[in-house]
Amino acid sequence: MNRPRILIPGIIRERVVERLKDAFDIVRIDSADPALVARSEAAAVSGVAVSGRLDAAMIAHLPALEIISSFGVGYDGVDVSAAAERGIVVTNTPDVLNDEVADTAIGLLLNTVRRLPQAETWLREGRWQRDGAFPLSPLSLRGRKAGIYGLGRIGMAIARRLEGFGLDIAYHTRQPREGVPYTYHSSLTALAQAVDILIAIVPKTPETHRTINADVLKALGSNGVLINVGRGWTVDESALVAALKNGVIAAAGLDVFYDEPNVPDGLLDLPNVSLLPHVASASVATRDAMADLVVDNLIAWFDRGQALTPVPETPFTRKSG
Numbered sequence: 001m002n003r004p005r006i007l008i009p010g011i012i013r014e015r016v017v018e019r020l021k022d023a024f025d026i027v028r029i030d031s032a033d034p035a036l037v038a039r040s041e042a043a044a045v046s047g048v049a050v051s052g053r054l055d056a057a058m059i060a061h062l063p064a065l066e067i068i069s070s071f072g073v074g075y076d077g078v079d080v081s082a083a084a085e086r087g088i089v090v091t092n093t094p095d096v097l098n099d100e101v102a103d104t105a106i107g108l109l110l111n112t113v114r115r116l117p118q119a120e121t122w123l124r125e126g127r128w129q130r131d132g133a134f135p136l137s138p139l140s141l142r143g144r145k146a147g148i149y150g151l152g153r154i155g156m157a158i159a160r161r162l163e164g165f166g167l168d169i170a171y172h173t174r175q176p177r178e179g180v181p182y183t184y185h186s187s188l189t190a191l192a193q194a195v196d197i198l199i200a201i202v203p204k205t206p207e208t209h210r211t212i213n214a215d216v217l218k219a220l221g222s223n224g225v226l227i228n229v230g231r232g233w234t235v236d237e238s239a240l241v242a243a244l245k246n247g248v249i250a251a252a253g254l255d256v257f258y259d260e261p262n263v264p265d266g267l268l269d270l271p272n273v274s275l276l277p278h279v280a281s282a283s284v285a286t287r288d289a290m291a292d293l294v295v296d297n298l299i300a301w302f303d304r305g306q307a308l309t310p311v312p313e314t315p316f317t318r319k320s321g
């Protein structure tokens with residue numbers, strides 16, 4: 001029997017490629033561009049392993065496509081509606097990165113509030129010896145209330161960590177989550193009003209676009225700290241720069257940006273921000289676990305007709321065995 005043919009457009013973790021080679025025929029192209037796969041070759045592709053974008057045109061170019069295995073828990077780069085219309089299953093890599101991303105969120109929060117990266121720079125530049133002690137951080141975690149925008153898999157892992165810090169916790173989601181001890185707010189503004197740390201960990205969807213806007217930042221208040229480890233899409237960056245400049249909020253820590261890898265100068269110029277280059281899940285161990293799930297989804301689909309972690313929009317099983 002012919003081995004299923006898997007297309008890999010663009011860059012993906014090499015572990016994915018190495019493992020896929022054992023079970024499948026692999027076709028690699030530089031990017032997800034239909035012009036890079038001849039029609040005859042495209043007709044034989046039944047699976048895709050992708051990290052990043054896969055648009056409707058590329059999906060349309062693959063007539064025998066059954067499954068798109070996407071690297072990462074956020075799958076906003078894949079045109080899921082185009083896949084769903086054709087009964088193509090899309091899979092992501094949930095859960096295996098929860099703890100890593102939550103750890104990073106806490107690290108970013110501490111960096112932002114206690115200015116630890118600036119303190120290290122002070123030491124490395126010899127200023128401790130030359131100028132004495134690093135200035136006291138104007139902000140502290142003590143006595144704060146934390147609000148989590150998106151209490152899903154990762155939001156819960158962040159909340160559990162914040163409990164250990166002794167902070168009060170509240171959250172906003174569209175539906176209250178059953179069985180959690182945290183205070184629910186039915187709107188983002190009400191959550192921002194009630195807390196002085198706002199941690200965003202929602203997916204990129206039409207509904208979450210620039211929801212952290214001038215009004216929400218005003219509600220967060222002059223002692224407020226914004227942390228975003230979800231998607232840059234969720235924040236109105238111009239409003240954020242203005243709020244940080246004018247003391248509408250106190251500080252922000254960001255792992256994600258609206259137009260990555262471009263970070264606005266307005267943010268880079270500010271002293272009261274801590275910035276990371278989208279590294280929340282970026283350890284070897286966690287990226288390996290994500291790579292394995294990309295591969296295991298494809299194996300499960302072609303061996304048993306059922307993907308391990310299909311996204312909710314494509315709850316399909318395999319039609320032909």
Ligand code: NDP
Binds near residue numbers: 075
């Ligand atoms: P989940 O699907 O488990 O959780 C998403 C949460 O967001 C749910 O609580 C959901 O609740 C809430 N939510 C969704 N839409 C809205 C909305 N319009 N308004 C309010 N709340 C909303 O996802 P994960 O926790 O696994 O991941 C979350 C996101 O984090 C990913 O989609 C990804 O974009 C991002 N991420 C970023 C990483 C990084 O490297 N910085 C790494 C990993 C993930 P409800 O449905 O009730 O509204």
